[in-house]
Amino acid sequence: MLVMIETSNQEKIKIGWFTFSCCEDNLVVMTEVMNDHWQEWKKLFDFRHVRVLKSQNILDELDIAFIEGALASPDHEAKVKDIRARSKKLVAVGSCAVVGLPAGQRNYFTPEQKESIDFLVTRFGALASVKKVSEVVKVDVEITGCPMSPEGFLEKVNGLVAELRPVN
Ligand code: SF4
Known part of the structure; x- marks a missing residue:
């Protein structure tokens, strides 16, 4: 059974959720979990x-900063580094953030396919290769899945809450 631990008189846990290159389905899962x-x-x-x-x-x-999506541009790299510097715990959420796929499938294109999209990579100032989050910053917790499962998300969230606000 999944149990949420409630803070008593302690300060609330400050949460951030940040989306990079992805379809945002993990965000949908999070809001569905929030319904309950x-x-x-x-x-x-x-x-x-x-x-x-x-x-x-x-x-x-x-x-806690939750990061969903892969990193596809220098702006993404700079932003995730800034978030990392402001966060006690950084959580990579979903397959795109954890392993860089499926958002980074262009990394695995053939040379011909890569050549055909070069003009877009240049036009949008994208990185030569899409990166998973741990290639750019330290990741404390990973939540796998495409999208993540509600149960897996709650389990990791409960673990972080227990770590940040231990019950005496
Ligand atoms: S991991 Fe899957 S569900 Fe999540 S953002 Fe990427 S493509 Fe979408």
């Missing part, structure tokens, strides 16, 4: 930078 857990989560979490939930977001310091 919002009453616990609103006491436990400060959704500090989660654009799907609100328009006014703050990026200062985070306890």
Whole structure:
């Protein structure tokens, strides 16, 4: 059975969710899980930078940063490094973030296929190869799946909550 641990008088856990190159299905899974857990989560979490939930977001310091999607441009690399520097825990969410696929399938194109998309890579200032998150920053926790499973997500979230807000 999955159990959410609620903070007592402690500060809420600051959460950020960031999307890079992907289809955002992990985000959909997270919001579906939230349908069942919002009453616990609103006491436990400060959704500090989660654009799907609100328009006014703050990026200062985070306890947990969730990263979905692969990194496809120098801007992506710079942004994820900035998020890493602000976060106690960084979680790679879903296959695109954890292994770089399927978002990075152009890495495996034939030379002819690569040549045919070169103009797009140049036009959009993309990296020569798409990267998984751990190629650019330290990742503390990985949640696999395409998309992740609700159960796997809750298990990892519960583990992080227990680590950040241990119950005496
Ligand atoms: S891992 Fe799969 S579901 Fe998740 S963003 Fe990538 S393609 Fe979409």
